[in-house]
Amino acid sequence: MNLFWITLVFAVLYLVLYPGMGTWRGMLGWTQVGQYDKERSEAAAKVKPLYDKFAAMGIEQVAADPQGRAMGERIFLNNCAQCHGSDAGGSRGFPNLRDGDWLYGGDAKTIAETITGGRMGVMPPQAAALGEEGVKNVVAYVRMLSGLNADPLRAQQGKEKSASSARRATGPRARAIRRWARPNLTDSVWLYGSSEPRSRRR
Numbered sequence: 001m002n003l004f005w006i007t008l009v010f011a012v013l014y015l016v017l018y019p020g021m022g023t024w025r026g027m028l029g030w031t032q033v034g035q036y037d038k039e040r041s042e043a044a045a046k047v048k049p050l051y052d053k054f055a056a057m058g059i060e061q062v063a064a065d066p067q068g069r070a071m072g073e074r075i076f077l078n079n080c081a082q083c084h085g086s087d088a089g090g091s092r093g094f095p096n097l098r099d100g101d102w103l104y105g106g107d108a109k110t111i112a113e114t115i116t117g118g119r120m121g122v123m124p125p126q127a128a129a130l131g132e133e134g135v136k137n138v139v140a141y142v143r144m145l146s147g148l149n150a151d152p153l154r155a156q157q158g159k160e161k162s163a164s165s166a167r168r169a170t171g172p173r174a175r176a177i178r179r180w181a182r183p184n185l186t187d188s189v190w191l192y193g194s195s196e197p198r199s200r201r202r
């Protein structure tokens with residue numbers, strides 16, 4: 001019987017102190033947002049000395065520190081894994097970060113630049129300039145470069161075609177292109193695939 005009254009008193013007290021009924025804010029002024037902000041700032045204050053320590057170190061020093069690497073891994077899993085994969089192995093359209101093959105560069109400074117400013121690799125569509133036959137020929141040429149099966153006649157014509165469109169890129173356009181990544185087309189690392197329909201895809 002006592003328990004019954006205790007629960008009733010508890011409920012009334014609770015609803016007076018905390019928000020729970022209609023627009024009543026509760027006498028303690030407690031809010032979910034306030035609680036969240038408080039916990040966040042407590043957590044931030046706790047990790048601040050740790051972040052300060054690593055912020056004062058060079059990238060190579062952080063890389064040599066097991067705790068620094070473990071933190072880096074967590075940050076990677078939270079912010080990068082959705083695109084590059086949890087093992088950083090990449091997938092179609094998202095580069096593999098473990099294979100030593102770099103679009104922009106694998107030294108610490110360049111990677112920091114990539115992460116800070118982002119990268120916007122762009123390949124403008126070529127179909128209008130090349131025509132359907134031209135696209136087929138260049139596909140054959142690019143496949144030949146990597147030692148894949150390709151019609152040699154088409155490959156030869158594709159070679160001439162790509163040399164002439166590379167020559168056309170001069171002035172500001174060429175400078176812009178230089179700032180973008182220029183993926184190596186002669187190795188076996190493909191961001192989008194090396195099969196014929198994939199290389200032609202618009």
Ligand code: HEC
Nearest residue numbers: 079080083093094095101102103104105111114119120121
């Ligand atoms: C929304 C998807 C996405 C997220 C999130 C993302 N990346 Fe990337 N990342 C890409 C794409 C796409 C490229 C290729 C860009 C290009 O070709 O210009 C790239 C390129 C890179 C490169 C350049 C690779 C090279 O070969 O030079 C590095 C390094 C990199 N990302 C690291 C990271 C890290 C570290 C994070 C997390 C802090 C991250 N990325 C988050 C999609 C993503």
